[in-house]
Amino acid sequence: MFSFFKRKKADTPAEVVPAPAPAPTPAPVPTPAPAALAPEPVTQGLPEAELFIEETAERPTTEAEKKKSWMARLKAGLSKTSSNLSLLFVGARIDEDLYEELESALLMSDAGMDATQFLLDNLRRKVKEDKLLDAAAVKTALKELMIEMLQPLQKPLELGRHEPLVMMISGVNGAGKTTTIGKLAKHMQRSDQSVLLAAGDTFRAAAREQLMVWGQRNNVTVISQASGDPAAVAYDAVQSGKARGTDVVMVDTAGRLPTQLHLMEELKKIKRVIGKGMDGAPHETLLVIDGNTGQNALAQVKAFDDALQLTGLVITKLDGTAKGGVLAAIARTRPVPVYFIGVGEKLDDLQPFNAEEFVEALLG
Structure with a gap:
């Protein structure tokens, strides 16, 4: 998961690049001091929200630790929507009230009417075809539908x-x-x-x-x-x-x-x-x-x-x-x-x- 980019295969022929024009003179950038790996806060009137903050604590080292750390941060980041959706399935009955509450939660999460209706229609169909009787199974079915919907967006650079x-x-x-x-x-x-x-x-x-x-x-x-x-x-x-x-x-x-x-x-x-x-x-x-x-x-x-x-x-x-x-x-x-x-x-x-x-x- 943490292979950040996808590389083109080595056996692909290299692109032929025409002879370059003389390089323009770039604005000089001073070589950073060793301390630049953990820079002091910049105070040049730049928006604080856009300033980069490097981690000073020890980073996770193994892939398992990295994934666990990332998932924890992602869950915290999506907690607003997650709490609204997850609570719906706690001891819930599979009835029209559940679908209505789920519709409201999805719309509040900014999923939009088209995506919300698509998910609900397919969830109803899946519940009926697979004869799902408990909330946990319906929640799993919703997960599968959402993954299938979002899968086309997943592409490496x-x-x-x-x-x-x-x-x-x-x-x-x-x-x-x-x-x-x-x-x-x-x-x-x-x-x-x-x-x-x-x-x-x-x-x-x-x-x-x-x-x-x-x-x-x-x-x-x-x-x-x-x-x-x-x-x-x-x-x-x-x-x-x-x-x-x-x-x-x-x-x-x-x-x-x-x-x-x-x-x-x-x-x-x-x-x-x-x-x-x-x-x-x-x-x-x-x-x-x-x-x-x-x-x-x-x-x-x-x-x-x-x-x-x-x-x-x-x-x-x-x-x-x-x-x-x-x-x-x-x-x-x-x-x-x-x-x-x-x-x-x-x-x-x-x-x-x-x-x-x-x-x-x-x-x-």
């Missing part, structure tokens, strides 16, 4: 398909986009991938500085311009990544609402310019979503997918206040793969999405 693998990352302000980029960069380094970041969020104050802090912490080069066009920054980063032989280039883009059409057009421009810098790029177009935003998250997926043709999602902040059911709504309405889910600010609080684990945490 495959590394090594291109050199560099270019990732364009979008999201509204406050979703945790920049923090997610920093975490992914660290995880990729653990997977022996060299990383280059592009500070393409030129609209938000302190966004460039925030990404530079990430570069310092991870000893990663950040391509930026003091007052540059975001598309130009992205293009420079792709060219630099090609010239350096970098494994992964991640382009941060400005946070915006999908209703801001002129800004959505700017995102389309960035994507087009990245494609001019490298054929077929960006190879991954990700959207970072705040798990607390409920049905609004589904609206964001639709809008950004229509504009950019998303290849993957990252759901953040499943930290106790989130409801979790929105993944069911996404699965039924716009099944874009969910590469990662996050339950907090720490590095290991971001992990690949696994449908079975998610449902187990949700229903217990």
Whole structure:
């Protein structure tokens, strides 16, 4: 489970990359002192919620310990929905009242009407066909249906398909986009991938500085311009990544609402310019979503997918206040793969999405 990424098979022919143009001069990033592995809090006016917090306690060492630790954090993050759903099956009779209460709990979890009706219709059918008579068996049947619904969203991010693998990352302000980029960069380094970041969020104050802090912490080069066009920054980063032989280039883009059409057009421009810098790029177009935003998250997926043709999602902040059911709504309405889910600010609080684990945490 904790093999964070999927690698392309070694016998696949390497992509032929045309001779690179001279590399642009990146913004210098100072080499971090040894203490950077456990940095002091940054006080540059950056939003506290988006600052990365490295674990200082001893990390679990075995795969079993890691899985147990992750499942505990995931269950805590989904506890709001889990408690509402699980209590329904305690000593319950299999009658119409149970279905009505289950419908209310699913809707309150942000599953949406379509996913809720789909689950209830299939649960009724399964109870009748399998002659289920006790609440525990009905709960198990619901688990199986939810896993089957969410399974199409489970897909690993495959590394090594291109050199560099270019990732364009979008999201509204406050979703945790920049923090997610920093975490992914660290995880990729653990997977022996060299990383280059592009500070393409030129609209938000302190966004460039925030990404530079990430570069310092991870000893990663950040391509930026003091007052540059975001598309130009992205293009420079792709060219630099090609010239350096970098494994992964991640382009941060400005946070915006999908209703801001002129800004959505700017995102389309960035994507087009990245494609001019490298054929077929960006190879991954990700959207970072705040798990607390409920049905609004589904609206964001639709809008950004229509504009950019998303290849993957990252759901953040499943930290106790989130409801979790929105993944069911996404699965039924716009099944874009969910590469990662996050339950907090720490590095290991971001992990690949696994449908079975998610449902187990949700229903217990």
